[in-house]
Amino acid sequence: MGQYEQYLPLLKAVSPSWFDQIREAGVKRYQQVGLPTRHDEEFRFITLSQLGEIEFQPAYGATIHRGELASVSQFDDQFAYTIAFINGQFAPEISSVENLPQGLHLVPFDQASSEESEIIQTYLGKVADLSGKLGSNNDQRFVDLNNAHLGEGAFLYIEDGVEVEHPIHLLWVSKADHGPLAFYPRNLIVLGNKSRAQVLESYLGFSGATLGNSVSEIVIGGEAELVHVKLQDENDDAFHISNVSVRQSESSSYTSYNVNFGAHLARNEFNVFLEGESCHTRLDGVSVGLSGQTIANHTRIDHALPNCNSFEVYKTVLGDDAKGVFNGKIFVYQDAQKTDAKQTNQTLLLSKRASIDTKPQLEIFADDVKCTHGATVGQIAEESLFYLRSRGIPYEKAKAILVYAFAAEVLERIPNEELRQKLESKLFAKLMPSEEA
Amino acid sequence: MPFLEISNLHASIEEGDKKEILKGISLQINKGEVHAIMGPNGSGKSTLASILAGRDGYEVTSGTVTFEGADLLEMEPEVRAAEGVFLAFQYPVEIPGVTNTYFLRAALNSIRKHHNQPEMSMSEFTKLVKEKAQLMELDSSLLGRSVNEGFSGGEKKRNEIFQMAVLQPKLAILDETDSGLDIDALKIVANGVNALRSQDRAVIVVTHYQRLLNYIVPDFVHVLMEGKIVKSGGKELALELEEKGYGFLENALVEA
């Protein structure tokens, strides 16, 4: 937090005064703990010491033209209503937030109307908060760090009863062309009762060392439905540390796809708090890490009320010397009878040097519940590989096809066809750089 | 020069006890011929087929295999396939998540690429697949499904021959493709194989049953026992085996 004092006035300039409290609380809490080490339970398996060594500057401006954007983003204007940020700053030139349908609000925080501001004030900083919740070690230091830098951000609000078919894209692009930079993306998504939306939250990087420390707070109203794809495809030198915190009201449904292809190190946290009965939650993930990459996924579902179900399928592919971490927490509170929770974690290791640490963590305080978890770590089946090769498919391609099939099983469920296909081709390109799908 | 020449082939299992399975096999196959290989369970038929296709796990301790004059054993499995070797597996492998058509198209185009030919256009491919699926009376719904996943035993075998019909190999090795087939399917499979028969190709049929050989009439029949070919003959040999069992060849085994 070296240059924080110099940076603070800039943050103040783009935000309402009440952000001060959130920032101050964040600074205070973060400074008590600082950067984690391997002695900190939640960071046991990854090394973040580099974050202290690289001199990240507070985000500076950069220009990215629409044409240029296409080299990192396959998603154009036609695809979605888009709110875009470059190095953390709102970028109207690559956004498309005009002509939104009735009941859909998509604005940067500092352009919110007074009604919108009221909603922001109701939820911002309150969803990404584990205080008072079960768990002995609710380490939220990177949420604190993000809070400390609270300034710009994306606000998405869908009014009660409004169903938006067209996807909504929260796009965070980074381009560190003047030295290492840190930026702190912030999203607030509020779905009114009985509303419906599909959101793509993406982090795409051009080049250069970056620290992207994001927090997304999501509030889902009663009987509302959200499909949320979070795509992390940062460049090889990037650190991506994200937190997605969700609150679900009665009979709502939340489906997330946590997709990771890029970054030197990515650590994602998905925390879902079920504060209404009869909720459906689906947390799925696909991560592919190759040379030098670390990908850590931490999920947490708090079943606080009865009759909710949650399903979770996380697939990880690790090649070369890549490292993976999966930590899946499920808390079933005393009142949460008839909870049905199922967690699956599957890893494919493509090399002897690749490794994953998995840690399912189920803490159950109700008696009439169904909770299961399963983890597998395997290699590509030799039999399958030989079968493909015996038909003429070269070794590397045969391997890519099998790995693709393993990982694509998760992407296959993404309801939006265009989005699904784009992610599938990204996956294929990552596995098979020289070939087309 | 024979099309395929196997000379004094000895092979053992690579792992564990390194048991010798093939104990000196010699076989010459010319273009246009169909050879049947019969023999008791565990005699080494699939091992021979696997070694020809390039499966890992076996060590060739001595002997050679040449295919069109080239050292077959030196080639990677995919190169053998591209050069025209095709193995219809005794136990076809299930590949979840990869559709039959995607798989076949990847195979076909890989083979074309090996020969510096351009990829086959989608429409041409679709036409080819349709035609061959019809020949094999393969339900078109199977084409869109994952390779062999959830296929019945007979469907898997038919799918192997369907793949063969699409890829048009020069040397087809069928490892017990007839087992598990009902009578109608047996005829369909035989049709598929006969359609491939030509003066430019050869077929090796591994089977336990003479019945298949009524439909795919072989030029030669070889009996493999305990890793050796103990007797070779014409198609009558299959009938004789059917009648007498392998017992009458025990002496031949001692001599071999």
Ligand SMILES: Nc1ncnc2c1ncn2[C@@H]1O[C@H](COP(=O)(O)OP(=O)(O)OP(=O)(O)O)[C@@H](O)[C@H]1O
């Ligand atoms: N990978 C292996 N490890 C150990 N033993 C093996 C292996 N592969 C083959 N064998 C052994 O080698 C012998 C020959 O097996 P193979 O499958 O070639 O027989 P087969 O003639 O095809 O028999 P079947 O008619 O039952 O299909 C058997 O005893 C078998 O157990």
Ligand SMILES: [Mg+2]
């Ligand atoms: Mg066999």
